[in-house]
Amino acid sequence: MKATGIVRRIDELGRVVIPKEIRRTQRIRQGDALEIFTDSGGEVVFKKYSPLVELGQISGVYADVLSKNLRRPVLVCDRDTIVAATGPNKGELKGRPVSDAMQKLLAMRTPYTAPDDPERRMRALERSDRQILCAAPIVAHGDVEGGVLLLGTAKDPAPDEHTAASIAIAAAFLAKWMEE
Numbered sequence: 001m002k003a004t005g006i007v008r009r010i011d012e013l014g015r016v017v018i019p020k021e022i023r024r025t026q027r028i029r030q031g032d033a034l035e036i037f038t039d040s041g042g043e044v045v046f047k048k049y050s051p052l053v054e055l056g057q058i059s060g061v062y063a064d065v066l067s068k069n070l071r072r073p074v075l076v077c078d079r080d081t082i083v084a085a086t087g088p089n090k091g092e093l094k095g096r097p098v099s100d101a102m103q104k105l106l107a108m109r110t111p112y113t114a115p116d117d118p119e120r121r122m123r124a125l126e127r128s129d130r131q132i133l134c135a136a137p138i139v140a141h142g143d144v145e146g147g148v149l150l151l152g153t154a155k156d157p158a159p160d161e162h163t164a165a166s167i168a169i170a171a172a173f174l175a176k177w178m179e180e
Contacts, residue, residue: 001043001045004019026048027048028048032048032049034046035049050078050145050146051145052077052078052138052178053078055177059076059083060076060084062174063084063085063086063148063170064086066166066167066170067086070150070166072087072156073087074150074151074170075093075124075148076146077102077106077149078145078146079145079146081095082094082095082096097125099123099124099126101122101123102124102147102149105135106135106137109144111134111136111167112132112134112136113134113158113159114132114134114152114158114159115158116157118131119154122135124151129153130151131151131152131153132151132152133150133151133152133158134150134159134163134167135148135149136148136164136170138171138174138175139171139175140174140175140178141178141179147171148171149167150163
């Protein structure tokens with residue numbers, strides 16, 4: 001663990017303010033859930049809670065099956081990071097932050113299908129040549145929890161309706177699984 005040198009007091013209601021700089025660097029926004037861990041040495045650790053990470057293998061298995069059927073890499077992300085990845089370099093993708101543009105797209109709550117012009121396509125990750133061919137938000141309990149993303153390159157054609165529907169079904173399945 002890294003010391004920040006920041007000290008905060010607990011108020012009369014038991015609240016502690018997380019400094020703005022830490023919220024910014026850790027991408028903690030108002031309304032985000034934080035999981036609290038303690039150890040026998042008295043340490044208390046706050047960690048961003050991601051229900052998609054809590055799903056464990058199910059999101060990875062679904063992404064793998066979808067990827068094999070669509071013959072393209074598939075990613076599952078929460079609102080900030082990639083939680084499951086398929087295809088080449090999948091180990092390097094898991095845990096990487098999604099692009100700001102992707103966060104905004106998912107927040108709009110509507111599926112995305114890439115245009116025919118590769119120059120106008122969205123990137124899933126900052127500093128990556130991989131493009132998003134399709135994306136569908138995972139909306140559980142009325143909140144956007146993440147998304148299912150179909151990756152491609154500039155050489156790949158825009159996806160057809162069947163492919164876009166498959167991505168939307170995957171997102172709906174994961175949302176339903178989270179709600180159960």
